[in-house]
Amino acid sequence: MSGPLVVDIHTHVYPPAYIDMLRARKKVPYIHDPSDGGPPRLIILASDDDSNTPVDQRGRPVDSSYSDIKVKLDFMNKHGIDCSVISLANPWLDFIGEEQASEWAQKINDDLESTCAQSNSTAAPSARLRRLFAFGTLPLGAPSPAAIADELHRIKTLPHLRGVIMGTTGRGQGLDDPSLDPVWKALEDTQLMLFLHPHYGLPDEAFGGPEIVRRYGHVLPLALGFPLETTIAVTRMYLSGVFDRFPRLQILLAHSGGTLPFLAGRIESCIAHERTFKVNGGNVQGPQRGIWDVLKTNIYLDAVVYGTAGMKAAVEASGGTTDRLLFGTDHPFFPPLTEEDEKWASVVTNYSAIDKSFEQNADAIAGVLGGNAIRLLKLV
Ligand code: URA
Ligand code: ZN
Numbered sequence: 001m002s003g004p005l006v007v008d009i010h011t012h013v014y015p016p017a018y019i020d021m022l023r024a025r026k027k028v029p030y031i032h033d034p035s036d037g038g039p040p041r042l043i044i045l046a047s048d049d050d051s052n053t054p055v056d057q058r059g060r061p062v063d064s065s066y067s068d069i070k071v072k073l074d075f076m077n078k079h080g081i082d083c084s085v086i087s088l089a090n091p092w093l094d095f096i097g098e099e100q101a102s103e104w105a106q107k108i109n110d111d112l113e114s115t116c117a118q119s120n121s122t123a124a125p126s127a128r129l130r131r132l133f134a135f136g137t138l139p140l141g142a143p144s145p146a147a148i149a150d151e152l153h154r155i156k157t158l159p160h161l162r163g164v165i166m167g168t169t170g171r172g173q174g175l176d177d178p179s180l181d182p183v184w185k186a187l188e189d190t191q192l193m194l195f196l197h198p199h200y201g202l203p204d205e206a207f208g209g210p211e212i213v214r215r216y217g218h219v220l221p222l223a224l225g226f227p228l229e230t231t232i233a234v235t236r237m238y239l240s241g242v243f244d245r246f247p248r249l250q251i252l253l254a255h256s257g258g259t260l261p262f263l264a265g266r267i268e269s270c271i272a273h274e275r276t277f278k279v280n281g282g283n284v285q286g287p288q289r290g291i292w293d294v295l296k297t298n299i300y301l302d303a304v305v306y307g308t309a310g311m312k313a314a315v316e317a318s319g320g321t322t323d324r325l326l327f328g329t330d331h332p333f334f335p336p337l338t339e340e341d342e343k344w345a346s347v348v349t350n351y352s353a354i355d356k357s358f359e360q361n362a363d364a365i366a367g368v369l370g371g372n373a374i375r376l377l378k379l380v
Contacts, residue, residue, distance in 0.1 A: 004365065005371070007370040007373035007374060009302060011086055011087070012330070012331065012333070013088065017111065022042075031043070041058055041059045042059045069132075079347050082131070086115070086133075092138075096141050105138060109151070112134035112136060134162070137164065138152070145181075155190075155192065161192075162379070163192045163194060164193075168196065168230065170183075181245065187246070196233065196234060196251055198229040202228055226255060234299075238267075250298065252300040255304050256313075257314065260317065261317030267291055299318075301317075304329070305350075308356050311354065322361075331344075333346075
């Protein structure tokens with residue numbers, strides 16, 4: 001096979017043990033098996049668990065594509081993807097209490113490691129890259145941040161793990177929480193990539209209330225809630241000086257940074273006009289490093305943005321380079337629209353947005369599709 005190597009850095013799994021755990025639960029997040037024998041339902045977003053909707057119809061159907069790695073490999077073959085960096089899907093371990101958080105994180109991370117090792121050892125001789133790597137998961141509910149840092153150092157020793165995925169709430173107080181400093185320090189020390197991904201969206205009131213959210217299904221939470229959630233989370237990190245204290249952090253933002261590329265100038269201007277922030281009753285300086293510097297030094301963006309306008313904003317915010325942009329699919333979310341579809345519309349749309357955005361520049365396309373991921377995540 002010729003053509004650029006393709007690496008999917010945004011692709012999720014729920015390992016079978018995690019699926020079993022969701023199935024045993026009755027509140028969000030949970031899996032419900034309808035009484036009529038229909039496909040199980042995955043109810044993970046707060047807006048999914050709407051008491052006005054019969055439980056058999058809540059959330060979305062969940063099939064083997066969420067947990068069976070063979071289905072992931074078939075999907076990769078169908079879409080010309082050489083290698084995937086798999087990550088646990090939302091809401092990760094955010095809801096696991098402090099007694100079990102570390103145990104679950106170790107279980108998931110060991111499971112990811114062995115899944116990758118096994119798939120790579122049985123890959124066809126014609127494979128151009130190892131087929132699977134992974135982003136691990138963190139025990140954010142653990143009683144002390146030291147336990148989270150310990151798991152990061154353990155992840156660093158697992159041969160197929162190249163970073164960690166994390167939601168926007170951190171230890172429950174957001175990403176400007178000073179108690180996360182040991183976690184940022186461990187990320188810097190290990191130089192593992194942090195893949196920051198949304199889950200909670202915005203409160204229904206932001207969209208006009210629960211009835212409006214229900215009317216339009218997943219559109220408002222996923223199209224707008226998710227990207228704004230990511231933007232708010234990373235902006236709070238920036239405002240609180242995390243990037244001043246930890247200038248070597250490497251963070252991959254889901255969905256091309258939400259709206260950060262578009263809003264970075266506005267964030268910069270508002271900070272300049274605010275001058276100082278009020279913290280614990282006193283006035284403190286705002287961030288010392290400029291937002292554009294952080295975007296060019298600490299931030300990477302996935303190319304899961306479904307259009308040329310978003311793609312070009314991502315490049316512009318990265319300092320005019322395509323070197324910080326990485327292809328992804330968000331598999332197994334956004335499945336085909338009809339059973340006859342050969343390829344997934346969500347994937348085809350992202351491939352074509354990359355082609356159209358950089359059509360005169362084969363090197364840029366090759367970088368975004370796989371070269372950047374291979375270099376940054378050391379996949380060879
Ligand atoms: N919906 C989700 O819940 N998670 C994703 O990653 C994408 C869509
Ligand atoms: Zn995702």
